[in-house]
Amino acid sequence: MKNKKTTGNLHLHNSHLDGDAFFWEGGSVGILLSHGFTATTAEVRLVAEKFHAQGYTVAAPLLPGHGTTPDDLNQVKWKDWVESGEESLQNLFGSCEQVWVAGASMGGLLALYLASTNSQILGVLLYVPAIRTMMSKMDILKLYLGAPFVKELARNSLDGSDLWQGYPGLPLKGIIQFLRFQSTTTKRLSGVHQPILIFQGRNDVTVVPEAGEIIMDGVSSEIKEHHWMEKSSHSILLDEEYEEVAEMSIAFIERISETLKKH
Numbered sequence: 001m002k003n004k005k006t007t008g009n010l011h012l013h014n015s016h017l018d019g020d021a022f023f024w025e026g027g028s029v030g031i032l033l034s035h036g037f038t039a040t041t042a043e044v045r046l047v048a049e050k051f052h053a054q055g056y057t058v059a060a061p062l063l064p065g066h067g068t069t070p071d072d073l074n075q076v077k078w079k080d081w082v083e084s085g086e087e088s089l090q091n092l093f094g095s096c097e098q099v100w101v102a103g104a105s106m107g108g109l110l111a112l113y114l115a116s117t118n119s120q121i122l123g124v125l126l127y128v129p130a131i132r133t134m135m136s137k138m139d140i141l142k143l144y145l146g147a148p149f150v151k152e153l154a155r156n157s158l159d160g161s162d163l164w165q166g167y168p169g170l171p172l173k174g175i176i177q178f179l180r181f182q183s184t185t186t187k188r189l190s191g192v193h194q195p196i197l198i199f200q201g202r203n204d205v206t207v208v209p210e211a212g213e214i215i216m217d218g219v220s221s222e223i224k225e226h227h228w229m230e231k232s233s234h235s236i237l238l239d240e241e242y243e244e245v246a247e248m249s250i251a252f253i254e255r256i257s258e259t260l261k262k263h
């Protein structure tokens with residue numbers, strides 16, 4: 001499924017923003033940065049700019065089914081997202097000495113999944129990782145029952161809507177693939193051994209507060225940090241604390257790199 005230009009796409013909230021895939025060459029440290037469900041790379045671009053200014057190479061794929069039409073998202077499988085992430089990852093391995101994976105919301109699931117299957121990944125940066133959402137079991141049951149008949153659901157609100165780009169609605173079959181990806185990734189947590197840094201927003205109403213703990217308890221990483229950003233919503237990489245999040249992320253990367261040099 002070919003990605004079209006996101007700018008001017010009337011299916012997207014904030015269609016004037018640039019949400020296309022990008023690969024910004026920099027130094028020998030590379031970061032794969034993945035956006036969340038229904039979003040585009042506009043969600044991660046501000047932080048990507050901070051990483052690139054630091055000298056890192058940054059790759060941000062536009063995941064299959066995103067940035068085009070909601071119907072497209074109803075037709076993809078979660079393995080298509082993994083395949084897209086893997087492709088970007090291989091590009092980074094080809095041009096960088098050290099590679100990190102990072103992601104926002106569902107992009108965090110992709111980062112964890114890739115880390116569990118690629119031991120050469122150096123570390124993991126997670127921004128409001130959607131390992132479990134606020135959806136109840138009854139909500140999920142209704143989704144499965146409704147998916148054959150209803151294409152998409154309206155959202156209650158758009159977190160960080162001034163800078164967020166993506167589909168205004170929630171494509172149902174797409175959500176089911178997201179839930180399957182969530183379940184698969186949860187089972188793979190023990191396969192993650194890399195240093196891991198997790199950020200959550202205190203005002204997030206999408207991901208459960210215990211998401212960070214679930215990951216911290218599940219991974220096999222020796223080095224793991226978890227930070228709460230007190231003024232941030234689910235759109236943590238677009239909110240008022242995004243610069244602080246970027247600075248803390250860079251400090252973590254530098255610290256791990258220094259430790260490696262000593263060994």
